[in-house]
Amino acid sequence: MPKVTIDGKSIDVPAGTTILNAARMIGGDIVPPAMCYYSKLKTSGGYCRTCIVRVAQGSAANPTPIPKPVASCRTTVADGMVVENITSAEILEARAGVVEFLLINHPLDCPVCDQAGECSLQDLAYENGKMQTRNEFRRREFEKIDIGDYIQLHMTRCIMCWRCVKVAEQLTDGRVHGVINRGDAAEISTYIKEAIDNEMSGNMVDVCPVGALTDKTFRFKSRVWFTKPVDAHRDCPKCTGKTRLWFKGDEVLRVTGRKDEYGEVVDFICNDCRYHKKELTDWVIEGPSKINRHSVIAQNHYESLRAIQFDTRTAQIALNRANHQVHPVLDNVKHGLGSGALSPNNLLEPQMSLPETMTEHDVYFDK
Ligand code: SF4
Ligand code: SF4
Ligand code: FES
Numbered sequence: 001m002p003k004v005t006i007d008g009k010s011i012d013v014p015a016g017t018t019i020l021n022a023a024r025m026i027g028g029d030i031v032p033p034a035m036c037y038y039s040k041l042k043t044s045g046g047y048c049r050t051c052i053v054r055v056a057q058g059s060a061a062n063p064t065p066i067p068k069p070v071a072s073c074r075t076t077v078a079d080g081m082v083v084e085n086i087t088s089a090e091i092l093e094a095r096a097g098v099v100e101f102l103l104i105n106h107p108l109d110c111p112v113c114d115q116a117g118e119c120s121l122q123d124l125a126y127e128n129g130k131m132q133t134r135n136e137f138r139r140r141e142f143e144k145i146d147i148g149d150y151i152q153l154h155m156t157r158c159i160m161c162w163r164c165v166k167v168a169e170q171l172t173d174g175r176v177h178g179v180i181n182r183g184d185a186a187e188i189s190t191y192i193k194e195a196i197d198n199e200m201s202g203n204m205v206d207v208c209p210v211g212a213l214t215d216k217t218f219r220f221k222s223r224v225w226f227t228k229p230v231d232a233h234r235d236c237p238k239c240t241g242k243t244r245l246w247f248k249g250d251e252v253l254r255v256t257g258r259k260d261e262y263g264e265v266v267d268f269i270c271n272d273c274r275y276h277k278k279e280l281t282d283w284v285i286e287g288p289s290k291i292n293r294h295s296v297i298a299q300n301h302y303e304s305l306r307a308i309q310f311d312t313r314t315a316q317i318a319l320n321r322a323n324h325q326v327h328p329v330l331d332n333v334k335h336g337l338g339s340g341a342l343s344p345n346n347l348l349e350p351q352m353s354l355p356e357t358m359t360e361h362d363v364y365f366d367k
Contacts, residue, residue, distance in 0.1 A: 002079035006030050007087045019072035019083055020051050032085050033124050035209050036161035037073035044166050045073035049098045054091050057082035069094050099129045105140040107156045115211030117224040117296045148196045150216050155187050158212035164204035171200040202274040206257045206265045218254035225296045229289035238270035244289050252278045
């Protein structure tokens, strides 16, 4: 197994592993950002250049450095390779340049963009961007294209990462969209303006790192940090049925795939689960989603409320309503208490205490 050292941390990895994936195996701050690579999509990567690193030593056998920054998502490790990411001032400067390029044509849309709060470009710009633009030219403009009932395309926000095209190629039958034109004129478009209409097309929204492709059924309904993500599942004949529900009060505002720590979907989901199952009764709730504490979504802090306990008053409420169909776990979610704290077993334990400000109505609701 080749040994690679990244920012002073060494790891043995299987032959053929890329530098980016080796860094992910090590974890932490040394992992380069990736705007186009997506581990679940074959041939992704190599488009955006945000993942660039410096190879200070090519291998043990040939210690010569590689003279230019390389895309870590497309470069495989060699035994004895030494890589610099955040320890290289040259790379940090180059990455700032990449961000500047990505933002050259990008609109100042964050206040109205549905991706705000979970946007990889926002994070990238915050961590690697510069405060000012040097661009004096007019930003690119595009004619609006309607690509169907479920997905909104804002071409001005697209960074040409190609992920949505890979989804269309690899997850759907009958791809009807792709990149047309090249260079500055390149754009995502449907074939002769056909609508995107197939069972897995919604995954394009999940893989899009920016707000270029957004969910029309969620558009302008809420800022994402006012919603509460909850993991849930259902028996679905078309996909795994493992999803994330985004609640506002009792209402499911949107359904998405679950994402891992690198913002990648764990299981792709079908459009049925995503767009047509927005009733609580459609789902089995598993509990609050694990959200990175640096994310603005974590500002809800609802997991910290797990510790709240319930008193005999609560137990009485539970008993009184035992003949009704109640959804304590769902309401628990509604109030951000964590599913564990309000399991039916907990409800019947007399030593628990309910905060005075909460009423019976706050705790339960009927199906
Ligand atoms: S895509 Fe991201 S950076 Fe661009 S406007 Fe939307 S939230 Fe802002
Ligand atoms: S629309 Fe989104 S996913 Fe598709 S290429 Fe543009 S940025 Fe990437
Ligand atoms: S993530 Fe490597 S080039 Fe985009």
